[in-house]
Amino acid sequence: MANVRLINVTKRFGRILALDRINLSVRDGEYLCILGPTGAGKTTLLRIIAGLLEPDEGEVYIDGKRVNDVPPEERSAAYMFQNFALFPHMTVWQNVSFGPVVKEWSPERIRNVTSEILEMVRLSERGDAYPHELSGGMQQRVALARAIAAGAKILLLDEPFGALDARLRVNLRTQLRSLVKEQGLTAIHVTHDQEEALMVADRIVILREGRIEQIGSPQEIYTNPKSIFVMSFVGGANFFDGVISHIDRLGSTVDLRGGLRIRTRSINGRVGDRVVIAIRRENVHLRKSRMKGFNNLIGEIADVMFVGGSIEYVVRLENGMSIMSRILLEGKGEILKRGDVVIVSFHPRDCHVFPYPKRGLLKEIEAI
Ligand SMILES: Nc1ncnc2c1ncn2[C@@H]1O[C@H](COP(=O)(O)OP(=O)(O)O)[C@@H](O)[C@H]1O
Ligand SMILES: [Mg+2]
Incomplete structure (x- = not known):
């Protein structure tokens, strides 16, 4: 050795x-x-x-x-x-x-x-x-x-x-x-x-x-x-550009464009900071009705793709942005169709927050 x-x-x-x-x-x-x-x-x-x-x-x-x-x-x-x-x-x-x-x-x-x-x-x-x-x-x-x-x-x-x-x-x-x-x-x-x-x-x-x-x-x-x-580069995620509007002991609130707000895990940052929120596709859940808690957004299924043993949905949110959701294919699980209206939810702890990159967001996620 x-x-x-x-x-x-x-x-x-x-x-x-x-x-x-x-x-x-x-x-x-x-x-x-x-x-x-x-x-x-x-x-x-x-x-x-x-x-x-x-x-x-x-x-x-x-x-x-x-x-x-x-x-x-x-x-x-x-x-x-x-x-x-x-x-x-x-x-x-x-x-x-x-x-x-x-x-x-x-x-x-x-x-x-x-x-x-x-x-x-x-x-x-x-x-x-x-x-x-x-x-x-x-x-x-x-x-x-x-x-x-x-x-x-x-x-x-x-x-x-x-x-x-x-x-x-x-x-x-x-x-x-x-x-x-x-x-x-x-x-x-x-x-x-x-x-x-x-x-x-x-x-x-x-x-x-x-x-x-x-x-x-x-x-x-x-x-x-x-x-x-x-x-x-490793795993991929949804990335959103926003500004911190509130911080407390448990987490922060980040305002995205078009009036959407996302509650995140606790972070080091200050109100007014420009940040990027990142959420893994498998942490984005789709439901028919609202859940208790934070981060329930209304969306419409824009595309459906089969990836191995999972389905990936592209969901258009109210503010015009898209979010991807990956859901494990299971026996009886219902497959959603284009045009279905859904509640998109994700846990604050699954919302990673990064400082907005100096060279811009695209530079960090493209060319990969
Ligand atoms: N012999 C060389 N002469 C000039 N530039 C080189 C040479 N070898 C590598 N480079 C440059 O160094 C950088 C790293 O190359 P390399 O180690 O081959 O990357 P990777 O294997 O990760 O693709 C690249 O910009 C490449 O163009
Ligand atoms: Mg090489």
């Missing part, structure tokens, strides 16, 4: 600041996902850990040892990308023994190590097969075996399922996580797919424009997003 630590890692490409003082500790045996949109600096970060790229400033430690001047092949880290790039003209056995062969180990040692590792990944029977003869899951195991044989304790996975279709990705990602855990490896898995990160990560690092926006377990990131960007 191995751990990784980055201290103030900074990297520029000309005028582009690809990484801006990144501080990060990856634990022994941890499955860490680095999640961010295209251009966030994810690949740059992985390549710096691998030793394929030098940081302009900052330090990289592996197992407590500073490795800035250690070449890639001596870092016990394997950089893997795009379906793991097996050597297509080599058999499974040749792929896996590639590292030991290059290192000029004795034939006996190469044989022993290769057969032991193939057994570990349950591929002993397939040593003579070529990659194209194997399923995606098997190819993945070969790639992992090859990395382990080459001495890797840290897997650096750069969008490993990039080119695969959606169903295969879902299967492979859970298999990959199990394998990594079984073999006691440390994995740093880069992805722009929030669903992938939520599913497999022990912890997620949200990277944006070269900076760490938030670090936490999938649950922490989802339930307690620190910014509009994180909430939008």
Whole structure:
């Protein structure tokens, strides 16, 4: 097992600041996902850990040892990308023994190590097969075996399922996580797919424009997003622009345009502050009659969409704004139709409040 630590890692490409003082500790045996949109600096970060790229400033430690001047092949880290790039003209056995062969180990040692590792990944029977003869899951195991044989304790996975279709990705990602855990490896898995990160990560690092926006377990990131960007990028939400009109011990009241008022959780803010309210779609409930308590708005169903095991409704509110509601499909649950009038309700505690962003709301939620 191995751990990784980055201290103030900074990297520029000309005028582009690809990484801006990144501080990060990856634990022994941890499955860490680095999640961010295209251009966030994810690949740059992985390549710096691998030793394929030098940081302009900052330090990289592996197992407590500073490795800035250690070449890639001596870092016990394997950089893997795009379906793991097996050597297509080599058999499974040749792929896996590639590292030991290059290192000029004795034939006996190469044989022993290769057969032991193939057994570990349950591929002993397939040593003579070529990659194209194997399923995606098997190819993945070969790639992992090859990395382990080459001495890797840290897997650096750069969008490993990039080119695969959606169903295969879902299967492979859970298999990959199990394998990594079984073999006691440390994995740093880069992805722009929030669903992938939520599913497999022990912890997620949200990277944006070269900076760490938030670090936490999938649950922490989802339930307690620190910014509009994180909430939008991971899970998505309804976002409304408003002004605080009242604050008390339990929460605040925010006025939206067109005379709508929303009661929120308790916040740090002042009356008159411009804010953004964010409500997860699954926290927006639709009913036929008013409920007790705050946040009962009248709306009309504008659109109905099926998403997996849920239905998503677009509801037009009285002030002309739209709100999305996601409702789990259940046995007898009635499905609403376009034009139905409903009461839209949500609990104040589910109303996240963020300061209005300097660059405007759209900048935080678009380009994702
Ligand atoms: N070799 C390079 N030369 C110039 N700019 C680069 C180079 N590599 C990356 N960049 C820039 O650095 C930023 C981060 O890139 P990258 O790490 O590839 O992001 P990601 O993997 O998150 O999509 C981007 O703006 C990208 O255009
Ligand atoms: Mg990349």
